[in-house]
Amino acid sequence: MRYILALMMTVVLALPARAEVEITEVVSPGGITAWLVQEPSIPFTAMELRFRGGASLDAPGKRGATNLMTGLLEEGAGDLDARGFARALEGLAASFGYDVGDDSLAVSARFLTENRDQAVDLLRASLLEPTFAPDAVERVRQQVLTGIASDDKDPDELASREFDKLAYGDHPYATSFRGTAESVAALTREDLVAAHQAVLAKDRLYVGVVGDITPEELGPLLDKLLGDLPETGAPMPEMAEVNIPAGVTVIDYDTPQSVALFGQPGMAQDDPDFFAATVLNQILGGGSFESRLMTEVREKRGLTYGVYSYLVPRDYAAVYMGHVASANDRIAEAIAVIRDEWAKAAAEGVTEDELRDAKTFLTGAYPLRFDGNAPIAQIMVGMQMLGLPIDYIATRNDKVEAVTLADVKRVAGELLDPEGLQFVVVGKPVGLETGPLPE
């Protein structure tokens, strides 16, 4: 076998807490790019593949096709049926995970050094030669339908569906990528083959590899595994037109605790103010016990077990979301407190102390993410999908540090829209009804 490393570039990055992540960009002889971190101390490799577009590439009228197709990749490939494939995987002690979302299809693999070639053969079969055998299609279809039926009774899922329907118009984001019972029941084997061709293509592929493998070994492996993928697939979706109406939407559901999902337009990850917004969100509702929302809603008033806000910069829309759950007779108060905090931060920004603590948290927590081969592979794939430079890890905390009090105050004023929030409430909330935000 012949191989040439067309390009190999290595960057050594010092993480704040002294960790070093040495990323090498490997381009295979066939032109496939991967970011690699060599970690020879344990004899296995973690590999993360992502195909941009994911379930948003469902063909019109075929909602759920990509999701069902993804579920079938491990249910028979090449000359192996579903159980033959599973037995082969067990016989290698490897693990392959296949997952799909609105923005990408992800494949997470790990395999031992000693049988790497066989594992790659098996993984290749699942990606390039899935059989979509009729009995497997029916079996996995029933599993998907079971999941959809469960979602129909899940308060969080009901809230999420309603919010998406309100916010995203006719974009794929407006509906669940799992499809509906009707759309999934109608999918044919041909639809799955078409979804496979639409999504798994080289022009939307990103690869991260961490483990016991050299660049010289990885190059030909990439070509063997991925070289025969088609060059291109379905065209990417358009940007969504985000149009979130202000107000409250109540979905009547007989359960003791109401769930509220709230949101407003957000900020794209490549926005120059994204780090200021990240710092702002950390202070407002970023998930730690110290956030303003946790302090006011949980610690001071005991209204909930958890309340969070989070920026959602997706590929085709950016929103700013939050979540809280409170007993039916307390959810109205929880929502009132959240709105007050939203308004207060919009008007006043944050304090010097809050800014300092949020920065120390964000910069200190960053290296904690690099805790294992698979997490690092995922981080590297995420960086590539965002178009970040290979030395980003070393500069990321500087961008957090550069955020000033004035930046946060300005971004809070521009971004936070307390009168524009939409609260979707699922439950039997006392004192809340569908309509404009309460006075």
Next chain:
Amino acid sequence: MTHLRAVMALIAALLPMAAWAANENVTTFELENGMQVVVVEDHRAPVVTHMVWYKAGSADEPKGSSGVAHFLEHLLFKATDNMAAGELSATVAANGGRDNAFTSYDYTAYYQRIAADRLGLMMKMEADRMENLRLTPENIETERDVIIEERNMRTENNPRALFGEQMNAAQYLNHRYGVPVIGWMHEMQALDLDDALNFYDIYYSPNDAILVVAGDVDPAEVKTLAEKYYGVIPAEPNLPERVRTQEPPQTAARRVIFRDPRVAQPYVNRSYLAPERDAGDQKDAAALTILAEILGGGTTSYLAEKLQFDTQVAVYSGAFYSGVSLDDTTFDLIVVPGPDVSLQQAEDAMDAALASFMKDGVDAEQLERIKLQLRAQQIYARDDADGVANRYGAALASGLTVADVQDWPDVLQAVTADDIMAVAKKVLRIEGSVTGWLAKPVEADQ
């Protein structure tokens, strides 16, 4: 793809035995006051996980105050003599770390994950709240509302969780494992300051605690720090021996039918009372661990073959067993019926499959594949120092020793087909079981 099958047959022989020899870099010792210490070294990143496990969980609560172990876990984030309420978490966050805690039947644990050079600060604060908690009546009222909302979220809003509570309550005739960790709602509502303090005073003591430190640390340095911060706390002389009311012989099969309009997908759950891993005696538990894989460990399992491939009775089937428990645990089966299959039909098919398994016995190739994966698991586990830390903490808090944890992989590898069938015969007794249906309301049935 024709080469795949031929290749697979060879793989088992390829995995060298040396590659899976235990290699967890674990050091253990005990402080003079009786606090156990486990250090797991992983120098790949300058990060440390610091955990303190108390050998006190919900099964150690006094009758009538269910949920107090978990309530106290929340209250440990309030003020001490030396820290304001919330200061510990705020300090962890301000140092770029994260922290949390969790409660189970047999233990309550607190942890922080942070840059390795902050270990001393973590110990200082954790030791402080082991000894110096200062609770107020206001803490009690607000935090009680929080745990009630937590129960609302985890249990009251979730019919599967409500069903699970009923299953457990029916399984245990006399043991505290029949009471939910988070507590029964009516008892949670009555928890007060004295309940919390009584539990705290007895159990939050160094001779009832295990310190686990995993990450980029030197065991000698950990020892010096542990002696400085934890070593000075006096042992609790009145720590009771850990003896709980035990199960009598179980002699009657029980049945639970839980109906709720929020049920989307009905299923059958069968649980059998089963032995746990005991110190120096883990053989039956090892055989049960492998039995669960054989019966319901995924696509290649026996139940999947009978219920999902040979027939389409089920859309999902599974078997579950975890041997880490102080007292008798359960071995569980779950069957989710396919379309147009009733719960009764699903249960009957499950029982028929079990009966045929008892006749067919263990498939030798399947057993080999499972053992191979267990060996490989030890290679993958080295990528996860936190996982190792959790494994030691949970085991030591559940009556096992460091030697038991280190022997476990070999005990698993030594399990034979005969061991598995013997333990299956012993444990899968209908008289020791609960059969549960999670169902829709009657009027929604066909």
